[in-house]
Amino acid sequence: MQQSRKLENLQFVQAMLREIRQIVQADGESLLTYLLDMSYLEASDRIRATWASKGNKAKSDT
Template sequence: MHPDVKVEDLRLASAMLKQIRKKTSAAGEDLLSYLIDIASAEADERVRAMQSEIKGRLS
């Protein structure tokens, strides 16, 4: 998979997770909300790492 496509897919996944987290939090599902937060943070971190890697290749 092309790195740019993967970054966009991860951004989409993170955005979706944040929406789901709002719903689980509103439903009082604290543990599930926490786990979704972790997954969202991991997706965001992967985006940052991949963008840094892509910039490194272009330099």
Template sequence: MEQSTRLGNLHFAQAMLREVRERARSDGEDLLTYLIDMAYLEASDRIRAIWAAKDNDAASGEGR
């Protein structure tokens, strides 16, 4: 999958998880809120990893 598409999909998933997490939290669903938080953090970590790889590529001249 193209990197920009993957990044866009991860940002979309992150936004949806944030919204669903708030709904679960407001309904008092503690375990579900926790599990959604873990998925949100995983999406965030993957986004950061993609950005770090882009920064490394640019610094080493591979991004040209």
């Protein structure tokens, strides 16, 4: 998968997780809120890793 497409997909998933988390938290579902928090953090980590790999590729191209 193209790096830019992967990044777009990860950002979409991150945004959806944030929205779902807000809904679940408002309903008082603490375990689901926690699990969604962990998923959100994982998506954020993968986004950062994708950005880092893009930066490393750009440096190696010069």
